[in-house]
Amino acid sequence: MKLTRREFSAGLAAGLAAPALMRSAWAQGATIKIGMCVPVTGPAAEQGLWAQNGAKLALAAVNKAGGVLGKQVELVIEDDQTTNPGIVLAFSKLAAQSDIVAFLGSIRSTQVQAMAPDVIKVGKPVMIGGTNPDLTHSGNPWLFRFRPNDNYSGRVIADFGVNTLGKKKWAIVHSTDAFGTAGGKALTEALTKLGAPPVLDQGYANQSQDFTPVVLAVKQSGADVLGTYFTFENDLGIFARQLRQLGVNIPWVGSPSVVAVSSTKLAGPALFGTYGVADFAEDSSDTAKAFGKSYRDAYKTAPDNQSAWPYDAITILSAAINKAGSTDPNKIRDAILATQKFAGAEGEYNFDKNGDGLHGYNVVKNDKGKIVYDKHIDFND
Amino acid sequence: MSASDNMIPAPAVRSKPLIIRHLPYFIGAAALVALAAGMQFDGYILNILLQATTFSIAVFGLSVVLGLCGQINLAQAAFFGFGAYAVGLGTADLHLNFWLCLVGGCAITLVAGAVLGMSTLRLGGHYLAMVTISFQQIVTLVMINAIWLTHGPDGVANIRRPELFQSSQSYLAFCVAMLAIVGYLVWHLPDTKLGRAMRAVRDNELAAGVNGIDVFRTKVSAFGLCALLGGLAGGLFAGGFAYVSPDQFSFAESIQFLTMSLLGGVASPIGSVIGTGLLILIPEWLRFLKSVPGLYLAIYGLSVILIIRFMPDGIWGFVSDAFTRWRAHTNAPPVAGALLLRPATTGGDIVLEVTGLSKHFGGLKAVDGVDIAVKRGSVHALIGPNGSGKTTTLNVLSGLYKATAGKIVLDGTDITSMAPHQRTAAGLGRTFQNIRLFRSMTALENVEIGAERPGNTMIGKGDDALTERAMEALTFVGLGNRANELISSFSYGHQRLIEIARALASNPTLLLLDEPAAGLNSTEKLELHELLKRIAAQGLTILIIDHDMTLVSEAAQHITVLNFGRRIADGESMAVLRHPDVVSAYLGSE
């Protein structure tokens, strides 16, 4: 049933693409369109803005270098309102425009999950930033991930803490949303494998006004290292400050939000000396440095992963379409999956059969308010 | 909420079979379903339509609870979520049949709604608002945190549809059909007994109670029905989108449902559809404003304020209001026969026997050990200066206050501890000093509610009999030719007559009249006197409370006088009025 439907939709997509191709053959000067679902409103509007910045930066570079298949590339943006129904509508609105060849989905895993059934129906490649491992592991052939998934963040945090810092008594604090829950689980598994199961696994609800009970639980657990998965920067800021106020100064290795630009600004000294895994670290590679420079020049602020992954997604997608020589979804898919050893801002892309491009994280340190690159940890599986 | 219940079928056409009268509706609905099934939509339009259709059904629920019954529900998204998760978890995890899950989800929401209602509906507006908000928040927390059950924030994916409607297009057609069916039922709810009861509760809870309506049960029914529709809509939604997650059923969504309902017009399902459609479409249309984050939601907020201010009955209310007024004047009411009053005669010679009745408010003894015996077929008056305890006595008699001590026996039945609506069922009819009519209804509908009293032996089966009885009562008080007009178009005196007609239609055993002459001019007083005579002539016992001495002395054969909560005189009219204590009580205090 499933197979036939996929074959059917692939065939349908090819059928739809054929007249579009013929049309584009005589419609000279037309553009190649890429759809992008991004939060313009809602709680993640801030991050949505950065994502657009990153995508537009890559777009400018691609177009300057001659575009795709000899045409300029155009970005069609739809607001996903930071909600699941929002992205379903946004995506279906984009998908209704048959001349859009591929899409950028969300950095939020639940949103990707919400749009996934429609993605299968549409049958065109969708670049995503959501890090829930399941997204690319549940048989959806059209999702391509431009960030390392949470299995890797958990493994990198555990590996760095246990092997580099030499700490074995872990306290884990995570948000109870999808991201935090999955991350906390991955970290617990990785630690258990390394022979250091956590002494505390503490969840909290987003938009808490106070973290005293959580901090006291960490303090009482006797842990000598802290691993965290925070979703929102203002929660992280409140937690970090209360953690220091109540005298907890153990090493802290956290998910990307610990070293995000706005957390650094909000929490100030409370985050000094913390480590965070970051899919994006400006000093990790020459490509990242180059991206950082052009981003700063264009937007006057520091880049982070929110802008880096769409940047890479547009860059690699454009290269893949050029390599495929056509906008046929299946050919684009093959070209993306064939992308190996591609240096992106986020790291080196080696796509596996699931559509995961990255397999490791950078570890970065907050050195008195400045985020400095520490090391890169990659896995082969 | 106010005015405009538009769905008032004229009584004259009631004779045609229902199916034929409503044939155009079904033809239209069938055409819509065919359109949904046949037209080729792209994915975007399909999703929008599916969302609008399922949301509309949930908003129907609000039009019942808020529009019909006047109770607020800020947790409709939670009920919507119950239905959605029932179908989601049932089909995706437990691999159950879609229909089974849908029905199960509806049952769960019905129970949840009724239980929530039962726990709080005794409290009024703001409390209900707060409880429903709390319920909403707790449901959201459970959806997010009970990962073992709900998959937490990941949500439920791979939700299945029924075999019959696998394609999106056919599923949409199925949802439209459901919308049409539910819409039909909700449309006609106001004309059913339950619907009338809801409207009565909304317009005037107190009057509804003394006219034989179980206010609490009506509210709980409305709340349960609202939840049920939310659950049904949620189940359909889950099947449509194949994926549900907690953020789709948050407080913000409940607010959105409420706004949809108000925008379109809370009083009717047509309004619900209009409001839902607009609020799904408007943000889509306004997407061009997206370059500035927040701008279009700001406009959305502003429109809510403006709609509430300038279009209080919503878009549909606005449109249909004019139409209703026009129709009310054009429809001539049917001619009615003469009203027959056959008071029950199960008890003895005394219809109402009150012994040792007391009502204390803290230290204040408003009524203190009063005895009254009202003889069958008589007109009995209860008088006394202001603050003597008359109205308190009346309120204790009709059950609005609980007696502190004493016993009330009506026609052989002890009604001392009964609720107001039970006393009405036992044969007590009353009017109010400050008129309490259901203001958004026509005169006829008001009287129909009275006629609907449980245990009224004077009406036959069916709506036609009800209308006939109500028309007779209205004609009896001289207002038969204006039956289809809204209450607001009647003069004060005529409103009083309608209130009396409402009580008469129920064929009471005893009629309590609370200061019926208050606010009437002398002509109207004369008419009232005539009316009382005609009522008494049919053998109905009347207990009248008034300080209009002329009316009392002419109409009543028997008078009981209260002062400072105690009975100071009792007996045949003329003798009582000359009683020295009575004279001094009146002269001393007035």
Add this chain to the structure above:
Amino acid sequence: MDLVLQLLFTGIGIGAVYALVALGFVLIFRATNVVNFAQGEFSMVAAYLMVVFSVDLGWPYWLSFLIALAGMALFGVIFNLGVYYPLRHRTYLPVIIATIGASILLSNSVLAIYGPQPQVLQGWFDTPGIQLGPVYLDSQYLLIIGVTILLVLFNFWFFERTLLGKKLQATSQDKEMASLLGISVSTMIMITFIYSAVLGGLAGILVAPVLFVSIQMGSTIALKAFAATIIGGFGDVAGAIVGGLALGVIETFGAAYISVPYKDGFAFLVLIAFLVFRPQGIFGERVAEKA
């Protein structure tokens, strides 16, 4: 024991925040019989005003503070004229919905003007807090608790001892009677909105250093504050304070000893329990109204 003391301090601190916002709720409710769902946004708007003057324009803290509060007074006037006044003769329901609309309008207008980034606002004190034995006292929370105590005293003095306060009292208890006594009811309601907006603003400015300045900062607090007013007894000033404090403490201890993720649930569970078993709240009178 150290743990308990620390939790108690935090609970009272966060409870004082709820109490401050709850106070604004109660005043408007008493005067107009309407729950203002935009009360949380009052706090948010004030915090953003502070950011504009103190951070962006770099004006002195005290000056920015006074300007922000004056701005809130003006805001109260506009809110009354735009949202409540036109609907004053209608039932509570349309007014509630209008305030919900106002809440959406306000938060998204600020989003449109100021962008979605959370902002940092410094507190009054340079020292972040004091270590008192085993307990750490956050200076901003100490300030909030202090201001709450002062406000309780001020409210008591204002409503019981001044003529204006008594007029406001009279208006909230019986509008018809008040107007018969020659009190201008609409002026009193206007004053209530101004006072309530200033109070809400004060709360926003006080919590901003702790919770940061963001679009959502007000709405989460407001829901809790709303719950606090009911626990305390709707329409009762002392009840709002006690309800807020109780809620903060219950929540903090519930989170510490029962479950952190369900922290927000405790507030609402307590609320429902109160509504079912003691709807009049801790201090309130009976709610049932008859004939």
